[in-house]
Amino acid sequence: MSLRHAILTLLETEPASGYDIIRHFKQSLGYFWNAKHQQVYQELRRLSDEGWLLCSEQAQSDKPDRKVYSISPSGRAELRRWLAEPAPPNKINDALLVKLYAGALAEPDNLRAELARHRATHRATLDSLQEIERQYLALEPQEQARQRLPYLTLRRGILGEQAWLAWAEEVEAELAARAGQPHAEPVGK
Template sequence: MSLRYAVLTLLDIEPGSGYDLKRRFERSVSHFWSASHQQMYRELHRLHDEGLLDCTEQPQAGKPDKKIYSLTDRGREALRAWVQQPPPAQKIREPFLIQLFAGHHLSREQAQDAVQRQLDQHRALLDSYLEQNEKVLHSDPKLQEQYWLAHQTLLLGIEAERTWIEWGEKMLRKLGEPDKQ
């Protein structure tokens, strides 16, 4: 998958500016896909140049015009064709696991600190996802039904964070045992 289809998907739900899109991205697909603000803008321009997006300018008082992007028929068709193709299974790409793989260069305390930092980050992510889930559960039932599959991705993110936390807590217990390096 690439960022282009995440952008097309989010604009299929609702047109918006680059800023709107980034905020929407952070509240939704960021639990399984990452992109910087710059990457998002580059992709918007690319999709517009390819005719998959329309762009209208909305005047703003005292500021540059705001560009609002929306899918063209061609963009909607590209999204529809892509979503029907089976994607390959994605392998985990986690920098922390590479560091841990080379963990024999760490003291026990350094390893414990590294695991604790990861554990804290995953707990914060879980809290964020649970908060997002509450918003979904209290949203309009028609929207819940329409975006039921999208909600399932958030639920998977919640389970993934719970798994990371469980694993991190086990790691800390193991690192606390006297026979561990």
């Protein structure tokens, strides 16, 4: 998936400024797609140049005018074209997995500390996703039905974080055994 299609997807639902789009990435799409501030603004410029976005300016009292983007008919056509294409399987590059693969060369305590840092991050992400899920489950049934597909992307994130934390328990047990120390209690339990 390209950043441009993620932006077109967000703008399909409602017009937004660059700031709004970045906020959506952090709140809505951040558990499966990330983009840096600068990347979003560069891509907005490209999409506008290609005619896939429309831009209007809103005056602000003590700030520069706010640019609000919306998807153009040709942008909507591009989004539909992209949606019809098969998506390639996701591939990962994970430095922690490389370190574990070469773990026989490392100190078990160093690997345990690294794993603990990652576990804390994944636990925090899971907590955040579960809070979004609670908000979804509190919606009226009609709104839940309208938001069902975005909710299913959220469920993928939740299940992925739960699986990662379960896997980390297996790794922790092995690292504890290698260090000759008892297995530590899982983070967040």
